[in-house]
Amino acid sequence: MHLLSRPQTCVGLDLGSSAVKIVQLERRRGRYRVRRFGCRGLDPDVGDGVPDHNSPRLKATLSDLIRELDVFGSPVVMSVSGPSVMVKRIRLSGVKQNSLDEYLTWEGHQYIPYAMQDIYFDYWVLPPSRHGTASTDIELLLVAAKHQVVENRKRLLEEVGVRPVVCDVDGLALLKVVMEKSRTLRGQSFGIVNVGASGLNVAFVGQDDPLLVRDVSFEEISPVQADDGPASPVADNAIHGAPRSGTADTGTPPGWGDVVSAVQYCLESVLERYPELSMEKIFLCGGQSKHERLHHELQRALSVPTVAFNPFDEIECLAHGEAGDPVMELPHLGGVALGLALHQDCHGEH
Numbered sequence: 001m002h003l004l005s006r007p008q009t010c011v012g013l014d015l016g017s018s019a020v021k022i023v024q025l026e027r028r029r030g031r032y033r034v035r036r037f038g039c040r041g042l043d044p045d046v047g048d049g050v051p052d053h054n055s056p057r058l059k060a061t062l063s064d065l066i067r068e069l070d071v072f073g074s075p076v077v078m079s080v081s082g083p084s085v086m087v088k089r090i091r092l093s094g095v096k097q098n099s100l101d102e103y104l105t106w107e108g109h110q111y112i113p114y115a116m117q118d119i120y121f122d123y124w125v126l127p128p129s130r131h132g133t134a135s136t137d138i139e140l141l142l143v144a145a146k147h148q149v150v151e152n153r154k155r156l157l158e159e160v161g162v163r164p165v166v167c168d169v170d171g172l173a174l175l176k177v178v179m180e181k182s183r184t185l186r187g188q189s190f191g192i193v194n195v196g197a198s199g200l201n202v203a204f205v206g207q208d209d210p211l212l213v214r215d216v217s218f219e220e221i222s223p224v225q226a227d228d229g230p231a232s233p234v235a236d237n238a239i240h241g242a243p244r245s246g247t248a249d250t251g252t253p254p255g256w257g258d259v260v261s262a263v264q265y266c267l268e269s270v271l272e273r274y275p276e277l278s279m280e281k282i283f284l285c286g287g288q289s290k291h292e293r294l295h296h297e298l299q300r301a302l303s304v305p306t307v308a309f310n311p312f313d314e315i316e317c318l319a320h321g322e323a324g325d326p327v328m329e330l331p332h333l334g335g336v337a338l339g340l341a342l343h344q345d346c347h348g349e350h
Contacts, residue, residue, distance in 0.1 A: 074163065086144045124172075125139075195289055311335040
């Protein structure tokens with residue numbers, strides 16, 4: 001009985017372009033608890049938009065954080081994002097659910113802009129939509145990622161001493177945080193925008209129905225330039241793209257107008273398809289989200305209240321509340337990593 005009651009743990013590892021974040025989550029008797037959360041900043045030339053998986057300094061930073069959090073050898077859920085990853089909501093007619101694997105293997109090229117032999121793909125069958133008329137069609141979120149991107153990240157994590165068991169994508173990880181944990185948001189319509197140093201993840205939900213998940217790389221739009229100088233170690237409470245304590249946000253960095261335009265385009269796409277929806281709020285997280293001017297610019301352009309998203313606010317944390325505790329001081333960076341650690345395959349469910 002003691003063995004059966006032991007908590008199940010899972011590690012979510014979010015490797016961004018300017019920082020790496022790790023959350024270790026414990027589940028016992030249906031309840032979750034954050035055991036550890038840690039962040040380490042990366043030098044700009046280590047990330048520089050796309051992490052170099054062969055960089056000795058990247059491996060050293062990862063290894064140090066893994067040792068510090070005592071998760072060496074643990075099963076890890078990793079994620080991928082960016083231009084080599086696609087998440088698309090599609091509707092299929094005349095296809096039975098038990099035939100989806102075969103159908104997508106042979107017909108996936110209709111929806112995926114890459115050669116099928118070069119990608120991994122998976123899908124999430126959505127419950128019947130609350131929007132529109134009843135239909136016997138199947139709706140699903142189709143996810144595809146290039147083999148090379150997934151394998152490079154998997155090999156990196158194995159080399160630094162953890163065991164990758166699942167690969168997710170950043171936008172869906174954020175949705176998991178909201179849809180599986182945040183009870184106060186059930187039945188609402190809202191968006192989540194995770195703004196990092198090299199891109200953003202955008203997700204919109206309408207009454208518990210995922211409507212859109214999209215990655216936007218800053219290679220596709222104007223680069224975002226933070227006004228707070230170069231990256232600094234997390235121990236000094238400064239992540240590249242997050243203002244240091246006491247630093248005034250004196251203006252909107254060049255490129256933020258393009259970030260706002262990208263989010264606005266996504267919102268307009270959702271409202272065009274679901275005109276009956278009324279978005280109640282936009283949650284903002286990620287390294288760039290600490291800039292108050294970004295909140296104001298988004299709210300002004302979208303006419304939707306924009307608020308900071310704290311992924312830890314409805315979950316028990318083994319936090320001491322001390323100065324430097326990342327759960328207290330850097331919660332805006334933990335959304336993707338927490339969503340990865342929530343992955344059901346690591347907690348005895350399917």
